[in-house]
Amino acid sequence: MKSRLVISSAVRTALKNHEPIVALESTILTHGLPRPTNLEVAQRCEAAVKSSGSVPATIFLYKGKIHIGASEEELFELCQCDDAVKVSRRDFAKVLSGSGWGGTTIAGTVLAANLSGIDLMATGGLGGVHRGAEISFDISADLSELGRTPVAVVSSGVKKILDVQKTLEVLETQGVGTYTIGDSDAFPDFYMRDSGLKSHGGAISIEEAGKILAVNREVGISSGIVFANPVPKDSEGDGIFISGLIDEALLEAGRQNITGPASTPFILSKLAELSGGKTVEINVRLVENNCLVGGQIAKEFALQRN
Ligand code: PSU
Ligand code: MN
Numbered sequence: 001m002k003s004r005l006v007i008s009s010a011v012r013t014a015l016k017n018h019e020p021i022v023a024l025e026s027t028i029l030t031h032g033l034p035r036p037t038n039l040e041v042a043q044r045c046e047a048a049v050k051s052s053g054s055v056p057a058t059i060f061l062y063k064g065k066i067h068i069g070a071s072e073e074e075l076f077e078l079c080q081c082d083d084a085v086k087v088s089r090r091d092f093a094k095v096l097s098g099s100g101w102g103g104t105t106i107a108g109t110v111l112a113a114n115l116s117g118i119d120l121m122a123t124g125g126l127g128g129v130h131r132g133a134e135i136s137f138d139i140s141a142d143l144s145e146l147g148r149t150p151v152a153v154v155s156s157g158v159k160k161i162l163d164v165q166k167t168l169e170v171l172e173t174q175g176v177g178t179y180t181i182g183d184s185d186a187f188p189d190f191y192m193r194d195s196g197l198k199s200h201g202g203a204i205s206i207e208e209a210g211k212i213l214a215v216n217r218e219v220g221i222s223s224g225i226v227f228a229n230p231v232p233k234d235s236e237g238d239g240i241f242i243s244g245l246i247d248e249a250l251l252e253a254g255r256q257n258i259t260g261p262a263s264t265p266f267i268l269s270k271l272a273e274l275s276g277g278k279t280v281e282i283n284v285r286l287v288e289n290n291c292l293v294g295g296q297i298a299k300e301f302a303l304q305r306n
Contacts, residue, residue, distance in 0.1 A: 008069025020298035030084035030103030052295025061102030107145035122294030128167030147174030157188035191237035193230035210300020
């Protein structure tokens with residue numbers, strides 16, 4: 001097993017010294033954001049984690065190995081490649097038995113982080129229950145992965161393109177706690193700070209988040225946690241405008257019969273087009289902020305644990 005894991009020297013040192021580490025996903029780079037914004041986001045996310053005093057570990061697959069921590073050149077190549085596979089739990093064996101690139105989803109990143117001893121990751125939006133899942137059964141593997149792997153995810157909630165209420169229900173069933181960082185217990189829906197629904201665990205501070213994660217690990221609970229970090233107030237989208245665009249993007253996906261793993265990337269790129277880049281701007285701003293807050297939570301977690 002160990003020979004399949006390639007851990008960068010910065011991450012290896014941090015693991016050895018029990019320093020705070022934040023894992024970062026790579027599907028957002030290979031499938032979620034357009035070029036060249038993806039590379040810019042990759043670099044800004046790593047810088048945001050570093051500015052908090054934690055160590056970033058971007059996770060991806062390449063040439064039969066699971067990479068934990070990317071060099072500048074690797075980030076560049078990953079963001080350029082055309083043929084990366086979107087990798088969740090079921091995809092590891094296939095992609096690792098070949099030689100190509102894999103961009104890990106939140107599910108894939110949580111799995112790989114856990115294999116390498118990292119307890120927290122940061123990203124933009126968690127996958128969830130797709131609208132119409134009662135017919136399509138399309139429920140992101142992010143939810144079941146968090147149900148079986150004890151890694152915390154810092155995200156701006158669940159994207160409004162999904163069914164947020166059903167997603168919270170499945171997280172409950174999977175034993176995954178949801179908390180909102182800050183002074184409101186509203187669960188965010190990515191573009192907006194308040195989806196109209198609440199986090200089950202309510203509003204918590206960064207210190208409390210670190211402690212909750214430490215206790216989850218101490219007790220040996222085998223499921224993960226969602227720390228929802230709302231988009232900063234000055235970057236929040238116009239809810240009515242974005243809802244209209246989402247309806248349009250979903251209709252177009254239906255017309256073109258786009259389903260399964262292709263669904264989220266298609267809707268995201270359609271939204272970017274329809275909003276003239278506005279949704280991408282919000283995405284960039286919130287993911288960078290989540291990496292900063294993720295780094296702060298990782299530090300609190302390290303203090304509690306060490
Ligand atoms: N939400 C976003 N941007 C993304 C994704 C989700 O706002 O890029 C990606 C993440 O990697 C997430 C994955 O884990 O999509 C979920 O895809 P699916 O619904 O096919 O499981
Ligand atoms: Mn799916």
